[in-house]
Amino acid sequence: MQIHEDTTLIKLIQSGKAMDNDRAFKQLYQTHKDPIFNMVVNNSGDPEDAEDIFQDGLIVLYHQIKKGSHELNCSLKTYLYSICRNLWLKKLRTSSRVVKLSDTLKHYIPIEESSLRTLEENEQKKVISEFLDQLGEGCKTILTKFYFEKIKMTEIAQRMGLANEQVAKNKKSGCMKKLKVLMKNSSFFK
Amino acid sequence: MNIDDRQQDLIDRFLQGSLDRAELDRFLLEIEKNSILKKELQNQQEIMEGIEFHGNKNLRQRFSKISEEVKKERKSKGSSNGKIIRFILVSAAAIALLVMVSNLFFQNPDSKDLYAQFYTPYQFSNDRSSSLNKETAAAHQFYNKQDYTQAIPILKTILETQPNNTRTQLAYGNALMHTDQDDLAILEFQKIINRKDNLYSDQAKWFLALVYLKTEKLESSKSLLQQLSEDTKTDFHKEAKELLSKLSD
Structure with a gap:
């Protein structure tokens, strides 16, 4: 099924269901990737760079939609292109590859630097991510659903087949404690 | 020293x-004023960034998976008007990709992938009574054309007058699943199971297990699959066992 409306795509991403999310992402790939791909390739990038930039753009878009703070005064196409354009400019700047960028879309908007912070990587984040894997599926699921997917506790309880919100909260709290113990015992955090 | 639930809730929010x-x-x-709370906030901020x-x-x-899918679809679309050899090559590539993807399913299954792998829609076949009933015939027609949006109101109307028409109810549940009305689908399958005195209870259990899988209620799904896998007489015994083992991987 083709989904054309931006509002439908936003709802699918906000739903927190993996299947809905993937339908939206697929639609974004089908309809919005080409201008971004061409923008990167026409400006000193290769197809691999283009794929990376598009994926990073989708991640930023995902978080902005989850936070309910992406600019609704422009289309998703413009917004996604603007994010990717900004990301590619940054990458070009750091590698000093090109000075002036030639665009494939006429319209783009300024992007707040803070929205790109999610893409920053460091060793500490990697270590915590590895600890998360060590916690087991149950803990990983509840912490990811709450802190990453921003799903409410009542809904998490329902989806995970837990008795009620309080049970889910207790489980989350137990998982956080386990994670903190792993951090405390790790030489990285000493 | 630990923080209390109220403080934890405030930090989260x-x-x-x-x-x-x-x-x-x-x-x-x-x-x-509270240095422990301050430290805890800092700590959780780091954890959130890690998550x-x-x-x-x-x-x-x-x-990356979606990107491959889209590339594959574009390729196969482009090749439909091409020469036979080109078609064969693209098909071979698609098959190879499918094999790779299915291997991936095997190595790293998640509920969404498993649902897609195991779900086959309910076959709402015509029977003698449906050919005599205009409404039921229309429901069959829309359902079998996969026009679930049109089929749903008709199936619902039939069930209002025949609440124990299990075949219609199974089709209704499946149509609801297809249109992502999963909570309603769950209710329909549960109604069938609760009636106990019919021939379709196992089918309802199977679809209920799948809709639970789709909505990531894994424990509920596993419990039903366990029941089906232990019953060697049911048609779903083998599939339930296989799905259960993949979920337990």
């Missing part, structure tokens, strides 16, 4: 930006 102005002011004041990194990594993996 602060980090998610959902405190209102007055709550935020009070919280900031509390942090200034975000983990989530982003998973998103990238999903994007």
